[in-house]
Amino acid sequence: MSRHAGAARFAFNWGLSRVKAAVEQRAAEASYGVPEAERTPVPWTMPTLRREWNRAKGDVAPWWSECSKEAYSAGLDRLARGLKAFSDSRTGRRKGRRVGFPRFKKRGRARDGFRYTTGAYGPAGDRHVTLPRVGRVKVHEPMTALTARLADGRARLLGATVSRTAGCWYVSFTVEVERPVPAGPSRRQRRGDAVGVDLGVKHLAVLSTGEMVDNPKHLAASLRKLRRVSRAYARSKRGSAGRRQRAARLAKIHARVANQRRDGLHKLTTRLATSHDVIVIEDLNVAGMVRNRRLARAVSDTGMAEVRRQLTYKTTWYGSRLVVADRWYPSSRTCSACGWRNPSLTLSDRTFVCKDCGLSMDRDLNASYNLRALTGAGVAGYPDVPVTSNARGADRKTHLGGQVAVKREPGTATAGQTGTLAPRGTTAEQVSANAH
Ligand SMILES: [Zn+2]
Structure with a gap:
């Protein structure tokens, strides 16, 4: 798997050097007065990159056949997306923070990973996955739910992404799942009525029912450990072996904290979506907040983005x-x-x-x-609260086959699309399994 990740990185870097060389060549040609149409073309898109790669791979990577060709495609695809994001950002077609020109990926610095979209990849029983050219790999968690759905045709595989986080390899499958979508709230949900949800640091969430939902049991201990190890890391000497060791430990604890929190959030959002007919949460400037330096805030902020994302698809389900x-x-x-x-309220x-x-x-x-009151006629003293909602009705949007990704890197989570699925629509979801 390391070698495949290396192959993806190699193809990415090779493609990037080709693009850079072509850009420079064009600039030189322009300075000699070569007309626009006759200048060297830049391999800017996936098809052109792939064509050039296939022409060159025998020379630049004579060992290419040792890895699945999907690995090289994954690297080139990532480059093509990076280039597109860069040009879209520059021309204003892409909103949000400016996207820089892709940079070379260094071994050990860049996130390792590659992706399969064709070939015989997939679960092999509940405890193994088959990855072309890699082989049969044992996984940590059973994939019973996925294999059962694949077996009776309720789900279809669209792709598999293999990645490494904190020394562990993960495989996540993108699958299309057929699930009936109820037309409206059940009796239980109507009985539960509307609920306002305030997400916090001390508690995972405080509900307008008066319930304080605690953080997952082991999270506090992990956070304490995280603080201790990150202090030790900060004190260690740059470039030392001890620092590298601490960095690996730190990454492991970070991954564990993220997992524990995600687990707690999933339990919370499922409960909310199944036992209330309307759920009100705050909108957050997610892009601005995840860059917050304070650890506790940063953790809770990424949690809020995650809650919104999960609730967006679970309320639809x-x-x-x-x-x-x-x-x-x-x-x-x-005041509720x-x-x-109170203009001077502080954290x-x-x-x-x-x-x-x-x-x-x-x-x-x-x-x-206050959040719960938003579902009624407004809030005292703030009657015209603008709300965005995925209400069935006027602003109904129908997404068929919309993709719902479960695992994302922190910081890249975007607030989910709001919309209502038509009954018996299909959604794609990702199922992650931890490979040994
Ligand atoms: Zn008052």
Whole structure:
């Protein structure tokens, strides 16, 4: 698997050097007055990159047949996407942060990975996966749910991504799953009514029902360990063997924290989506917040992006509805009883005290009340709260075969598409398994 990841990296770097050389060549030709149409073309897209690679691989990589050709394709595909993101960003076709020109991938620095889209890849029983040219690999977690669905035709494989995180190899399958989508909320969901959800640091979430959902049991211990190891890492000498060791340990703990948190979030979002008919959460400036330097905040912020992403597809699956409060709606600063707003509330104020009506309550609970109130006629003192929602009705969007990815790198999570699937639509989801 290492070798395949290396092959993908090699193809990426080779392609990038070709692109750079062609760009320079064109610039030189332009300075000699060669007309535009006669200048050297730049292999900017996947088909041109692939054509050039197939022509050159015998010379530049005589060992190419040792790895699956999918590995080289994955590297070139990543390059083509990077180039497209760069040019789209420059011409304004892509929103968000500016995307830089692709850079060479260094061994050990870049994330290792490659992808299969064709060939005989897939689960081999519940405990193994078959990866072309790699072989049969044992996996850590049983894939019973996936193999059962593949066996009776309820799911179809679209691709497999193999990647390495903190020394562990992961394979995630993109599958298309057929699942019936309910037309509306069930009786249980209607009984559960609307719920406001305030996501926090101390608790995983505070619900407007008064419930404080605790963080996963072992998360606090992992976070303490994370803090200790990251301090030790920061103190260690650059370039030393000890630093490399600590970096590996740090990455492992980071991965464990992320897993524990994701697990807790999945349990929470499934429960919310199945037992309430409307769920209200805050919108967050995700791109801005994940760059926050404070550890606890950073962890919870990525959690919020994840909650929104999960709720977006789970509400569709279970027939409930997700309402996302406007980014500027001050759910924490507003009194849930009278609408008075506290302009000087800080993050350390754990209790909300209203100077107008005298209300005094837990800060997060107050926020969750305000969020829940958004489903009604508005909130006292803030009647015209703009909300975006995936309401069935006026703004219904139908996504057939929309993809839902379960595993993503932190920082790249985008707020999910809002929309309602037509009954019996298909969604694609990723199933991850940890390979030994
Ligand atoms: Zn008040």
